[in-house]
Amino acid sequence: MIPGSHKRRFTLLDAVLIAAMIAAVILLARRIRDDLVYQWQWSVIPQYLVRRQASTGRLVAGVLVQGLLMTLRLAFWSAVGALLIGVGVGILRITKSRSARAIGRVYVELMRNTPPLVLVFIFFFFIGNQVTTALGIDSWVRNAPEGTRQTITLLFSPPARFAEFLSATMTLAVYEGAYMAEIIRAGIQSVEKGQTEAAYAVGLTRSDQYRFVILPQAVRTISPALAGQFISTIKDSAIVAVISVQELTFRGLELMSATFRTFEIWITVTVLYFILTGGLSAAARIVERRMRVRGH
Amino acid sequence: MSRRIPVEPDHIISVRGITKNYPGGIQAIREITMDVHRREVVCVIGPSGSGKSTFLRCLNGLEQIDAGTIIVDGIPLDGNRRHRDEIRREVGMVFQSFNLFPHMTVRRNICLAQKRVRGKSDEEAFAVTHALLRRVGIEEKTDAFPSQLSGGQQQRVAIARALAMNPKVMLFDEATSALDPEMIGEVLAVMRDLALEGMTMVVVTHEMGFAREVADRIVFMDEGVIVEEGEADEFFDAPREERTKAFLSKIL
Ligand SMILES: Nc1ncnc2c1ncn2[C@@H]1O[C@H](COP(=O)(O)OP(=O)(O)OP(=O)(O)O)[C@@H](O)[C@H]1O
Ligand SMILES: [Mg+2]
Numbered sequence: 001m002i003p004g005s006h007k008r009r010f011t012l013l014d015a016v017l018i019a020a021m022i023a024a025v026i027l028l029a030r031r032i033r034d035d036l037v038y039q040w041q042w043s044v045i046p047q048y049l050v051r052r053q054a055s056t057g058r059l060v061a062g063v064l065v066q067g068l069l070m071t072l073r074l075a076f077w078s079a080v081g082a083l084l085i086g087v088g089v090g091i092l093r094i095t096k097s098r099s100a101r102a103i104g105r106v107y108v109e110l111m112r113n114t115p116p117l118v119l120v121f122i123f124f125f126f127i128g129n130q131v132t133t134a135l136g137i138d139s140w141v142r143n144a145p146e147g148t149r150q151t152i153t154l155l156f157s158p159p160a161r162f163a164e165f166l167s168a169t170m171t172l173a174v175y176e177g178a179y180m181a182e183i184i185r186a187g188i189q190s191v192e193k194g195q196t197e198a199a200y201a202v203g204l205t206r207s208d209q210y211r212f213v214i215l216p217q218a219v220r221t222i223s224p225a226l227a228g229q230f231i232s233t234i235k236d237s238a239i240v241a242v243i244s245v246q247e248l249t250f251r252g253l254e255l256m257s258a259t260f261r262t263f264e265i266w267i268t269v270t271v272l273y274f275i276l277t278g279g280l281s282a283a284a285r286i287v288e289r290r291m292r293v294r295g296h
Numbered sequence: 297m298s299r300r301i302p303v304e305p306d307h308i309i310s311v312r313g314i315t316k317n318y319p320g321g322i323q324a325i326r327e328i329t330m331d332v333h334r335r336e337v338v339c340v341i342g343p344s345g346s347g348k349s350t351f352l353r354c355l356n357g358l359e360q361i362d363a364g365t366i367i368v369d370g371i372p373l374d375g376n377r378r379h380r381d382e383i384r385r386e387v388g389m390v391f392q393s394f395n396l397f398p399h400m401t402v403r404r405n406i407c408l409a410q411k412r413v414r415g416k417s418d419e420e421a422f423a424v425t426h427a428l429l430r431r432v433g434i435e436e437k438t439d440a441f442p443s444q445l446s447g448g449q450q451q452r453v454a455i456a457r458a459l460a461m462n463p464k465v466m467l468f469d470e471a472t473s474a475l476d477p478e479m480i481g482e483v484l485a486v487m488r489d490l491a492l493e494g495m496t497m498v499v500v501t502h503e504m505g506f507a508r509e510v511a512d513r514i515v516f517m518d519e520g521v522i523v524e525e526g527e528a529d530e531f532f533d534a535p536r537e538e539r540t541k542a543f544l545s546k547i548l
Binding site: 192198201202203 | 356358381384385387388389391393395396397398399412413454457458461
């Protein structure tokens, strides 16, 4: 048999499963139509995706798409932070120094055994409120020149909500960082010992051994797990709605209390999340396949 | 620079009473003392588990010794990290399993340390790389990845990678043991040429023919100690120790 050919065969089981699924969907749809006391009104949704600006007549992002973009920015910076933390802590976890390993261990255990919601509040009230004010980041952002403020809005968040954004990003980075650290530790440990030895023997410094030899190879083995972790970051980012970061879930909550179009809004929000995460995992699979084809 | 220790100026490596224990109470080597002269080729032979690899790996600090002293080109291989760094830059090593960097082309494998450690420019590093690849007979593989090479070719690249650092000593740990028989010759030929050019070499090997032909001195190890050493022909023709005789009778 040709390897993989069985994947394309359409079996009786497939037919039964698909038929069962279609039947379930039809049944559910009819129940909702006949028994649910709910007036569907999908027509309200498009304006929250894209709308025409009254003053200029240009098409701009509606609140949900704005929320989606904020989610993306939030997840991106959180993932960058988590990756940095992950590399640092992942290396700490396997160094020779006992105390360094202990520090890494405590961090990972602490993060993995704390509800992320609690972390969100800790970071918001301690870091978001106190530290950003103390460091003057908040007022610096607010008083920055217009051009800088626009750049900040584009890359991060509107200056007025920068403190929330910063603490949300830090929370997520610190939280996801613990999981990143475990992935990266496993990745580093998957690189053969002979690689480090060869890098040592040609005289590379410890950091160059990591930078050029160990981490690039570790990344190849863990890239699917890293992509998965990034997708988790996107999903987990919904939690920072509680500190009013205007990401997708927060926008959904806002819209729901303003319009009461509960089902339409949450279905749309779900679809938007899915487009983002599904698109990313598809992209990750393609990249992974490319890398495999290149054979290293 | 490091403080150089005055030793016999002719001794590139000076080993005094070194001991290495592994966790679990394994005494891999016990109070070994020996010197390697400049331009000398020393072959280390002995049964499996006798501590040959451990000994070799101590010489560039891959393993830390528990007792004794090692001085390489006047620099003590002690706790001082600067000393260790300096020594591993000057000591090349070739491994049984090649250990090429699989995600880099042949050229990058050989250029990396030249650029990062020696601070050479791309052009300088390329020039050295091409000269070395010509020398080991695989110039045409410059842009190949290790996985696209045969074992013999990979090991020759590994030798070129070590030579690119312009080392004062080369260590070989069973460089041909992982190779198919038809590839052993091409790697031994490179090593032989290197020896003829006057490279100082410490070679752990099971290739007795090679040892006899190339080595200035044979060191026979068993159970973590040097049982016997001597000039190659003398060693093979007239071994003194019983253990040496027993070992040689088994493998020759
Ligand atoms: N990393 C290690 N941890 C624990 N014990 C080890 C380790 N490496 C080697 N040993 C032990 O130390 C002893 C010497 O091993 P070594 O690898 O130096 O022998 P060798 O002479 O190179 O053998 P071979 O010819 O099989 O390569 C053996 O008993 C071995 O089991
Ligand atoms: Mg060995």
